[in-house]
Amino acid sequence: MDAVTNVPLPQNEPVLSYAPGSAEREELVAKLEELGSRSIDLPMRIGGESRMGGGEPIDVVQPHRHAAVLGTMRNATREDARDAVAAAKAAAPAWRAMSFDDRAAILLRAAELLSGPWRATINAATMLGQSKTVQQAEIDSACELIDFWRFNVSYARDLIAQQPLSVKGVWNRMEQRPLEGFVYAITPFNFTAIAGNLPTAPALMGNVVVWKPSPTQQFAAELTMRLLEEAGMPPGVINMVTGDGLAVSDVALNDPELAGVHFTGSTRTFQHLWRSVGENIANYRSYPRIVGETGGKDFIVAHSSADPEVLRTAIVRGAFEYQGQKCSAASRAFVARSVWEQVRDDLVTETEALTMGDVTDLSNFVGAVIDRRAFDKLAKVLEDAKSDPTLTVLAGGTADDSVGYFVRPTIIEGTDPSHDVFRTEYFGPVVAVHVYEDEKFDEVLKVVDEGSAYALTGAVLARDRAAVAKASEALRFAAGNFYVNDRPTGSIVGQQPFGGGRASGTNDKAGSAQNLSRWSSPRAIKETFVAPTVSSYPHQG
Ligand SMILES: NC(=O)c1ccc[n+]([C@@H]2O[C@H](COP(=O)([O-])OP(=O)(O)OC[C@H]3O[C@@H](n4cnc5c(N)ncnc54)[C@H](O)[C@@H]3O)[C@@H](O)[C@H]2O)c1
Numbered sequence: 001m002d003a004v005t006n007v008p009l010p011q012n013e014p015v016l017s018y019a020p021g022s023a024e025r026e027e028l029v030a031k032l033e034e035l036g037s038r039s040i041d042l043p044m045r046i047g048g049e050s051r052m053g054g055g056e057p058i059d060v061v062q063p064h065r066h067a068a069v070l071g072t073m074r075n076a077t078r079e080d081a082r083d084a085v086a087a088a089k090a091a092a093p094a095w096r097a098m099s100f101d102d103r104a105a106i107l108l109r110a111a112e113l114l115s116g117p118w119r120a121t122i123n124a125a126t127m128l129g130q131s132k133t134v135q136q137a138e139i140d141s142a143c144e145l146i147d148f149w150r151f152n153v154s155y156a157r158d159l160i161a162q163q164p165l166s167v168k169g170v171w172n173r174m175e176q177r178p179l180e181g182f183v184y185a186i187t188p189f190n191f192t193a194i195a196g197n198l199p200t201a202p203a204l205m206g207n208v209v210v211w212k213p214s215p216t217q218q219f220a221a222e223l224t225m226r227l228l229e230e231a232g233m234p235p236g237v238i239n240m241v242t243g244d245g246l247a248v249s250d251v252a253l254n255d256p257e258l259a260g261v262h263f264t265g266s267t268r269t270f271q272h273l274w275r276s277v278g279e280n281i282a283n284y285r286s287y288p289r290i291v292g293e294t295g296g297k298d299f300i301v302a303h304s305s306a307d308p309e310v311l312r313t314a315i316v317r318g319a320f321e322y323q324g325q326k327c328s329a330a331s332r333a334f335v336a337r338s339v340w341e342q343v344r345d346d347l348v349t350e351t352e353a354l355t356m357g358d359v360t361d362l363s364n365f366v367g368a369v370i371d372r373r374a375f376d377k378l379a380k381v382l383e384d385a386k387s388d389p390t391l392t393v394l395a396g397g398t399a400d401d402s403v404g405y406f407v408r409p410t411i412i413e414g415t416d417p418s419h420d421v422f423r424t425e426y427f428g429p430v431v432a433v434h435v436y437e438d439e440k441f442d443e444v445l446k447v448v449d450e451g452s453a454y455a456l457t458g459a460v461l462a463r464d465r466a467a468v469a470k471a472s473e474a475l476r477f478a479a480g481n482f483y484v485n486d487r488p489t490g491s492i493v494g495q496q497p498f499g500g501g502r503a504s505g506t507n508d509k510a511g512s513a514q515n516l517s518r519w520s521s522p523r524a525i526k527e528t529f530v531a532p533t534v535s536s537y538p539h540q541g
């Protein structure tokens with residue numbers, strides 16, 4: 001059993017400003033030039049060995065300049081996947097025998113490396129590969145990932161320290177064991193921090209992992225893997241396989257030793273994975289833990305007492321930062337008419353003025369959407385909106401893929417709150433606004449609660465405290481992360497543990513003790529110092 005020692009007290013990593021003339025800006029610009037000037041191989045990592053794998057090649061391009069190739073991977077074949085699972089199993093005995101402190105030290109060292117010498121590299125890779133602005137890369141690939149690693153160590157230590165009551169003559173103990181088998185971590189394109197957290201959280205708890213990053217995030221994933229190796233992650237503990245994941249799932253989800261699935265991505269993919277696990281349920285050695293954080297149709301409700309300037313900023317930043325490609329992005333807003341009349345023109349003007357372009361020009365507010373598929377889907381949404389009599393495009397509404405996958409930040413006003421624009425996750429810079437009569441606040445709360453299958457994030461904006469209380473109660477199950485007088489994005493590890501319910505996921509809160517406990521199979525141990533030696537009760541003589 002692990003000894004309980006104190007671990008460094010975690011604190012959120014300070015967000016650097018990248019102001020003109022700052023040292024961090026200079027270093028970042030040099031990295032952007034270096035990483036953007038050539039194309040590299042993006043190999044798998046199986047048992048510590050690099051290999052390109054046997055499937056067809058896939059290029060990672062810069063979304064804002066799709067002719068620029070950053071690197072090339074190969075789609076993992078069934079053989080690659082089998083080798084990754086075998087490597088994970090082979091590494092398991094030594095990894096679980098290693099003390100918690102030793103495992104934790106690797107992640108604490110990774111956090112320090114990312115905070116210092118690796119910061120510019122991982123941020124630049126995220127900017128180039130995922131089209132994040134410097135501000136969006138900094139809060140994701142530097143700060144959030146550092147926070148995940150530091151805070152998880154502290155949460156895991158507290159879990160280990162939690163021990164049961166012992167009564168006279170008996171010593172009760174609780175041991176946090178890893179799961180039997182391997183964990184399959186599947187990660188999305190939109191956050192380098194999530195990609196880094198999903199394989200490492202189970203690993204911290206003593207598990208071995210097969211990690212399948214998103215192809216469009218593979219450039220930053222490759223560099224994250226190199227960082228983990230430099231931090232001392234032993235070969236085989238995290239096995240990174242590349243590509244679309246179809247062959248990997250075929251192998252991993254059919255393996256009797258699948259112990260868990262740690263997923264973040266779309267609801268559709270998660271349901272597919274869960275279904276496959278369900279179909280195989282009798283074949284596993286243990287019941288696999290399934291943790292999935294998925295899509296959202298995140299809301300802003302503005303009461304008639306809302307501050308118009310707070311509302312304007314909440315919509316612009318909540319809906320359009322990172323091109324609306326955050327699971328938490330505001331994509332439906334319900335605004336009281338009296339406030340809407342004060343905010344509409346300024347909101348439209350500010351939205352039209354947002355600068356969009358190549359993210360290596362650090363003055364841009366938004367970059368491109370991630371790939372051709374996202375671009376085509378969003379371009380169609382904008383086209384359809386223009387001919388729909390219930391919708392009015394107030395700002396944006398255009399898309400241009402000649403150089404990069406650019407979609408203008410778009411505001412669509414809709415008279416029918418049950419329209420698709422208020423229900424479906426488009427995952428792009430599109431927000432639908434429904435204007436309601438001031439006195440219909442109660443009715444609109446019901447529409448927000450029932451209008452979409454998701455329940456990830458949401459915000460109420462109101463200066464009237466009774467309205468805040470009413471919304472908080474009426475929308476209790478409509479969001480796992482609920483904001484009062486703020487935008488519904490930008491959660492910080494240790495401050496707003498993140499995740500949602502309903503179709504948005506299992507709500508196990510990434511970067512929390514609750515999440516880590518899913519990767520542990522506790523053993524309760526009772527030791528009796530002087531055990532009874534007779535079986536009969538006292539009154540039986
Ligand atoms: N709730 C959250 O915390 C959270 C956070 C980030 C993103 N998201 C959601 O993620 C989605 C966007 O990310 P995305 O486009 O990368 O999602 P996605 O579902 O398309 O892909 C997610 C991952 O699953 C992989 N994948 C797809 N099918 C697979 C299969 N059969 N086997 C193995 N892997 C498979 C993809 O390659 C990728 O690595 C949005 O819906 C967003 O809301 C949610």
Ligand SMILES: N[C@@H](CCC=O)C(=O)O
Nearest residue numbers: 326327328489490491498
């Ligand atoms: N933690 C992020 C969301 C991650 C999902 O994409 C936020 O709160 O904006």
